[in-house]
Amino acid sequence: MNAFTRLWLKIRKKMSAPKLLCDTCLNDYHTACTNPARPNATECPDYEKR
Numbered sequence: 204m205n206a207f208t209r210l211w212l213k214i215r216k217k218m219s220a221p222k223l224l225c226d227t228c229l230n231d232y233h234t235a236c237t238n239p240a241r242p243n244a245t246e247c248p249d250y251e252k253r
């Protein structure tokens with residue numbers, strides 16, 4: 204995760220934006236997830252905590 208992404212996530216958190224699930228999802232790699240909402244899903248039926 205680069206500095207810009209960290210800053211963006213910090214700003215989102217301060218604005219109480221919905222949490223981005225993919226950042227903590229077990230399926231967030233290569234072809235494990237084909238959901239088009241990735242990597243910015245805020246609701247997902249396939250979410251599995253890492």
Ligand code: SF4
Nearest residue numbers: 225228236238247249
């Ligand atoms: S399964 Fe859902 S939460 Fe997990 S990486 Fe894919 S879109 Fe994101």
